[in-house]
Amino acid sequence: MRRPRHIRIESGALRLDYQGSAEQAQNVADELAHGSPEVVVTVDDNVTEDPPTLPCSRLWE
Template sequence: MTTVATAPAPRQPRHIHIESGALKLDYQASAEQAQNVADELAQGSPELVVTVDDDVSEDLPPLPCSRLWE
């Protein structure tokens, strides 16, 4: 019997937008990372507006310290 290893499915990047007054930040992150950040910010900083969507463009920078949110 032959076992074939399959590569993990690539992570679908998500767009995370963080806004508070004049501060507007846009990043790309994995779905898990984006949701974890959104959940944490909603609990700890209710003045922030955080949205996660599929509007990802290649020029969006990656979420800083993204591995912390896995």
């Protein structure tokens, strides 16, 4: 994986932080924006901690 991107998924009080490739992050953001408008997805380069890898990350390539 190239430089990882930080992916934050928020819905109400739920906040999930992951890391993944730029392609995976964009695909997750696009899919959730299309199917779940109440979910907010933020993608940035602020991988300051060591968040877990995006679950089932290969599905998002």
